[in-house]
Amino acid sequence: MKAAEFAYEVPKSIQDAFVLKQSYGEHAQFLAGGQSLIPAMNMRLNMTECLIDLGRIPALKEIQLQDRQLQIGAMVTHEQIANSALVKEYAPLLIQASRYLAHTAIRNRGTFGGSIALADPAAEWPAACLLLEAQINILTQSGFQRVVAKDFFQGLYTTSLGSNDLLESILIPVQAKEEKSVVIELARRQGDYALAGIMARGSIVSGKLHNLGLVFFGISDRPIRLVNLEAQIMSVFSGEFNEALQKIIQSSLDQIDIRGDLYTTEKAKRHLCAVLVKRVLAQFI
Amino acid sequence: MPTIPIRFKLNGQQVEAVVEPRLHVIDFLREEYELSSPRVGCEHGVCGACTIRVDGQIVRGCLMLGVQLDGAEVQTLEGLNASSEIADLQKAFHERNSMQCGYCTAGMLLTSQDYLQKNESCSRTGLREHLSGNYCRCTGYEAIIDAVMNVASQRGKKIIQQEEV
Numbered sequence: 001m002k003a004a005e006f007a008y009e010v011p012k013s014i015q016d017a018f019v020l021k022q023s024y025g026e027h028a029q030f031l032a033g034g035q036s037l038i039p040a041m042n043m044r045l046n047m048t049e050c051l052i053d054l055g056r057i058p059a060l061k062e063i064q065l066q067d068r069q070l071q072i073g074a075m076v077t078h079e080q081i082a083n084s085a086l087v088k089e090y091a092p093l094l095i096q097a098s099r100y101l102a103h104t105a106i107r108n109r110g111t112f113g114g115s116i117a118l119a120d121p122a123a124e125w126p127a128a129c130l131l132l133e134a135q136i137n138i139l140t141q142s143g144f145q146r147v148v149a150k151d152f153f154q155g156l157y158t159t160s161l162g163s164n165d166l167l168e169s170i171l172i173p174v175q176a177k178e179e180k181s182v183v184i185e186l187a188r189r190q191g192d193y194a195l196a197g198i199m200a201r202g203s204i205v206s207g208k209l210h211n212l213g214l215v216f217f218g219i220s221d222r223p224i225r226l227v228n229l230e231a232q233i234m235s236v237f238s239g240e241f242n243e244a245l246q247k248i249i250q251s252s253l254d255q256i257d258i259r260g261d262l263y264t265t266e267k268a269k270r271h272l273c274a275v276l277v278k279r280v281l282a283q284f285i
Numbered sequence: 286m287p288t289i290p291i292r293f294k295l296n297g298q299q300v301e302a303v304v305e306p307r308l309h310v311i312d313f314l315r316e317e318y319e320l321s322s323p324r325v326g327c328e329h330g331v332c333g334a335c336t337i338r339v340d341g342q343i344v345r346g347c348l349m350l351g352v353q354l355d356g357a358e359v360q361t362l363e364g365l366n367a368s369s370e371i372a373d374l375q376k377a378f379h380e381r382n383s384m385q386c387g388y389c390t391a392g393m394l395l396t397s398q399d400y401l402q403k404n405e406s407c408s409r410t411g412l413r414e415h416l417s418g419n420y421c422r423c424t425g426y427e428a429i430i431d432a433v434m435n436v437a438s439q440r441g442k443k444i445i446q447q448e449e450v
Contacts, residue, residue, distance in 0.1 A: 001328035005286045008306035008352055038309065038348045039329035051306070055353065079342075103418025104399060106330060108342040109349065190417040 003041040007050040014059055018139055018166050020052050026163055028052050032075060032114030035106050060113070060168070065090060070172040071137075074113025079104070081112060090174040093132060093181035093199065097124040100183065103191045116152075117167045119159045122193040122218035124183075126153055130223045131199045131215040132172050139166040146171070156221040178203045179211070182283045185218075186272055194218035195264045196272035200280045209237040209284055214277065219258045219269045226252060229277075239285055241278060249277050291355035296364030304351040311335045313351030314361065322362035322391040326420075333419030336392035337361050343399045362391040371398050373439060377432040385423035392419045397433040407437040408445040 009028075011017040021028060028050035031037060040046040054060055060075035063086050070090050072081070081087050082098035101107060101124050115125040116136060129136075129149040136152050138145045140162060152160050161167060175181065185197040196219050202212035212230045217223040229252040236244050253273050260266035288303040295318060302317055309328070314320045314337070326334030328347045335346035338360040365371045374394055377383070384390045393416065400415040401407070409430055421429060438444060 002312070003307045003309070005305075005307050007287070008289060008350070010352075034350070034353075035330060035345070035348050038350070042309070042328045042347070051350075053353065103333070104415060105333065105336055105343045105345050105396065105418055106348070109344050190414045 001042050003038070004044055004047045006041075006048055009050060009052045010056050011052060011054075012056055014057055014139065014166065014168060017052055017054055017057060021164050021166065022141070024050050024052070030054055030117075030166065032117065033077065033109045033111035034114075035102070035110035036114070036118050036120070063087065065174075068174045070174065072112050072170045072172065074111060074117075074167050074169055076112045078102070078107035078110050078112070078115075082107065091132065091172050092175060093183065093201065094125075094128055094172075096181060096183040097128050097199065100124060100185045100187070100191070100194070100197070106191075112170060113167050116170060117159065117161060119153050119155075119157050119222065120193075121156060121220060121222050122197070124185075124197070124199075124217070127197065127199050127215045127217035127223035129153075129170060129172070130225055131201060131213050132175070134173075135171040136167060137169045137171060138162075139168050140164075144168075150225070153222045158222075175201070176203065176211075178205075180204070180284065182280050184276055184279055186276070196269050196276060198273070198276040198280055200283075202284060204284060207239055209234050212237075214280070216256075216273055216276070219273060220256070221259060224256060226256065228252060233281070237281075237284075241281055241285065245281065246278075249274055253277075289352045289355075291352055293354045293356060294358040296360055296367065302351075306350060306352050308351045310337065310339075310346040310349045310351055310354060310359075313354075314346070314359075320361050320363055324388055324391060326388070331420070332389070333392040333396065334389050336395045336419065338365075338395060343395055362394060365395070365398070373436050374398060374401075374433070377436045377439075378429070381428050381432040381435065383424060383428040383432040384421075389419060389421040389423075393421065393429055397429075397436075401433070401437060401440060401442070404442070406443040406445050407434065408447050409434060410447055411445070412437075 029048040031051040031053045060073040062073045064071045078101050087094050115123050134149045136147045181201045183199050185194040187194050197217045199215045203210045212234050215223050215225045232248045258266050258270050290303050292301045311323045311325050323337050323346050324334035326332035330345045330348045336343050337346045339357050396419050
């Protein structure tokens with residue numbers, strides 16, 4: 001459980017970090033909060049030759065509001081988000097999600113950008129980015145690129161990030177005032193990865209459900225948004241949970257690619273997804 | 286392997302060291318400074334036995350590199366013991382017999398103190414959530430929760446009664 005030897009660099013600016021990565025190429029990896037990378041190195045699942053620590057770059061640690069969007073720097077910690085007045089005001093779903101996110105000692109080090117770049121299918125932030133239609137700001141050799149969350153997450157620990165790219169920040173469109181958001185996770189222990197989780201948003205206007213968004217996580221190789229199910233639910237939603245809704249949910253869930261893991265079978269996860277949708281809708285009634 | 290010079294404050298004292306990048310904080314503190322309270326447990330961030338305080342915040346020492354301590358202020362249980370900051374918690378753990386083997390205790394004390402510092406209103410459920418990242422394989426947790434809640438009362442916190450889940 002000890003990491004193999006590696007070199008260590010601590011750049012002071014985004015530019016320096018990027019230049020360093022270009023010179024090391026695939027022999028180096030960026031280190032964000034280290035809450036997943038360091039264990040992987042301790043277990044020698046990852047044996048990179050050099051770590052480029054992004055922890056001393058102040059520009060990556062800021063949360064700002066610009067043009068109706070929250071810009072969250074890659075090195076903003078989970079705990080920083082949980083306690084941010086700006087996030088509470090403009091993207092309250094992130095505060096709701098942060099409650100489920102690991103434990104305080106991990107939240108103090110783990111970062112928003114690190115979680116996005118890792119793309120763990122059971123993690124909260126990728127699911128939140130997908131639901132809130134976030135954009136990822138990436139520094140590449142040909143300049144800055146902006147990738148929407150839907151295109152960024154491509155599979156199990158797989159993203160559109162190029163091997164020498166630097167994830168700089170995440171842009172989150174401000175949530176509308178009248179919008180309600182819900183986050184529910186089913187886990188064996190507070191702070192554990194979810195057996196199945198759901199994030200949802202929507203508004204009730206004169207008895208009708210509008211702009212419903214539903215994203216599941218912890219059930220497949222990436223967070224999954226069910227646009228068809230959203231539309232079907234909105235079309236029949238009458239303020240109560242009925243058999244028609246139950247049918248729609250079941251047939252929609254039957255069609256998605258749910259994957260079991262070591263502890264929870266595919267069948268159990270499919271069942272839990274239906275439970276989660278029901279619990280979400282109860283919040284809109 | 287090249288080493289990197291660092292300076293940091295350890296339990297109130299300014300110290301200097303040279304450290305190999307591959308060394309995590311716990312191995313570094315135990316080997317270089319012979320501090321025995323930060324434990325080497327799972328070494329992948331699950332058990333919480335390595336909990337220490339860096340710049341006032343609790344962290345997993347096994348998920349941080351020694352070189353990352355440069356410029357930081359580090360406190361271990363030895364430091365909290367010397368300053369008497371948690372004398373009441375230590376006494377309560379003793380009185381309530383909140384440990385058997387003691388392996389998790391340093392982490393439990395630091396995380397419990399973090400909970401008490403951050404919450405003016407305390408509940409057993411809230412405390413359990415806060416301690417959920419710290420494993421104890423002896424006590425069944427009940428005695429630990431009792432001890433910390435006793436201290437919460439002694440420190441004048443508002444105690445919220447709620448059903449435990």
